Amino acid sequence: MCGLDGILDVLYDYDAVRPALTRETLAAAPRTQWRYRPLLPLPATAALPTAPVGWTPVFDAPPLAARFGLAGVLLKDEGRNPTGSLKDRASSVGAAHAAASACRQITCASTGNAASSLAGMSAQLGLQAFIFVPASVSQAKLTQMLIHGARVFLVRGTYEDAFALSMGASERFGWYNRNSAINPLLVEGKKTAGLEIAEQTGPDLPDVVVVPLGDGCTLAGTWKGLREMHALGLSPRVPRMIGVQASGAAPIAAALAEDRDVTPVPVQTIADGIAVGTPRNWRKALNAVRASGGTIVTVRDEEILDAMRLLAEAVGVWAEPAALAGVAALPVLREAGLVGRSERVLVLLTGHGLKDPAAARGAAGGRAVEIEATAEAVEEALR
Numbered sequence: 317m318c319g320l321d322g323i324l325d326v327l328y329d330y331d332a333v334r335p336a337l338t339r340e341t342l343a344a345a346p347r348t349q350w351r352y353r354p355l356l357p358l359p360a361t362a363a364l365p366t367a368p369v370g371w372t373p374v375f376d377a378p379p380l381a382a383r384f385g386l387a388g389v390l391l392k393d394e395g396r397n398p399t400g401s402l403k404d405r406a407s408s409v410g411a412a413h414a415a416a417s418a419c420r421q422i423t424c425a426s427t428g429n430a431a432s433s434l435a436g437m438s439a440q441l442g443l444q445a446f447i448f449v450p451a452s453v454s455q456a457k458l459t460q461m462l463i464h465g466a467r468v469f470l471v472r473g474t475y476e477d478a479f480a481l482s483m484g485a486s487e488r489f490g491w492y493n494r495n496s497a498i499n500p501l502l503v504e505g506k507k508t509a510g511l512e513i514a515e516q517t518g519p520d521l522p523d524v525v526v527v528p529l530g531d532g533c534t535l536a537g538t539w540k541g542l543r544e545m546h547a548l549g550l551s552p553r554v555p556r557m558i559g560v561q562a563s564g565a566a567p568i569a570a571a572l573a574e575d576r577d578v579t580p581v582p583v584q585t586i587a588d589g590i591a592v593g594t595p596r597n598w599r600k601a602l603n604a605v606r607a608s609g610g611t612i613v614t615v616r617d618e619e620i621l622d623a624m625r626l627l628a629e630a631v632g633v634w635a636e637p638a639a640l641a642g643v644a645a646l647p648v649l650r651e652a653g654l655v656g657r658s659e660r661v662l663v664l665l666t667g668h669g670l671k672d673p674a675a676a677r678g679a680a681g682g683r684a685v686e687i688e689a690t691a692e693a694v695e696e697a698l699r
Contacts, residue, residue, distance in 0.1 A: 395668030409505035432460035497596030510541020529559035530590035532601030589638025634669030
């Protein structure tokens with residue numbers, strides 16, 4: 317590992333990795349993120365969580381392509397992971413590294429998904445997870461944490477308050493620190509999304525990859541995975557990276573637009589997964605966007621709710637608000653000329669809609685009708 321803009325980055329000897337990661341070895345590898353073991357910073361003897369993580373599907377969404385005037389729209393549905401979000405990629409690597417390092421207690425702060433993910437991965441490896449989340453956390457995500465046996469602290473404050481408590485507790489009690497903003501191994505888990513995108517799309521790699529953007533880890537990790545597959549000769553090129561922030565939590569977008577460092581901002585958005593006012597991996601995210609020729613845009617909560625309804629009704633996929641930022645951004649990108657009609661765009665859906673059913677009730681267009689158990693009641697309701 318070495319320092320990169322103040323945050324550690326994991327480096328590899330790609331000449332050594334190249335013979336171990338070829339099209340032939342991948343063809344025989346398990347269809348999980350562990351197929352990329354030569355590019356993950358875990359000892360060969362490390363025990364892995366048993367539930368399969370990764371190799372989530374990439375599929376076409378023709379209704380979205382037609383609606384927004386694009387050559388193609390691809391979706392990668394991270395809601396298929398064991399606890400329903402992309403965070404399982406990072407938590408599985410963090411929990412495996414903790415166990416291999418003889419650490420039996422592990423901690424993180426989260427707005428929800430990283431915490432429920434860590435709880436699930438820790439349960440599989442016999443670790444005790446200590447979780448710090450804002451007291452306003454989604455009840456669905458809180459239930460996930462508790463059912464997996466985590467010790468949960470509901471913090472009367474912001475995510476930044478929870479983060480500070482988690483950091484202090486890690487230092488005071490010697491718990492393994494799973495926080496992605498500090499632990500570079502967690503970004504290595506997230507990069508497997510990029511490794512998969514490159515492998516799953518092959519020569520038909522999309523022109524653009526759109527990623528929800530909060531702290532910056534997911535975008536930076538996905539970019540790193542795409543770059544590594546290209547460096548190993550397993551992908552023809554690297555797509556442009558576009559990050560999407562909620563307009564009520566957009567410090568990285570503002571920094572890019574004004575060509576300056578990030579400054580903390582207050583946050584107000586329904587997209588709790590990207591509601592980060594003090595991002596800690598912002599520089600890596602900006603580096604990825606700039607190096608790829610991409611950009612960062614913002615979307616309003618109303619646009620996110622519209623995207624939730626559109627995706628569910630037109631494609632049959634239900635995603636949580638933060639995950640929908642990329643879908644909500646498609647009309648913004650088209651109207652601004654940031655993606656062209658001839659381009660194919662892949663949107664990373666980072667979490668399942670069951671993570672936040674309360675938000676979905678606000679987006680749903682219809683209403684349920686209570687009736688008596690008779691055929692006449694059905695006819696009356698239809699009238």
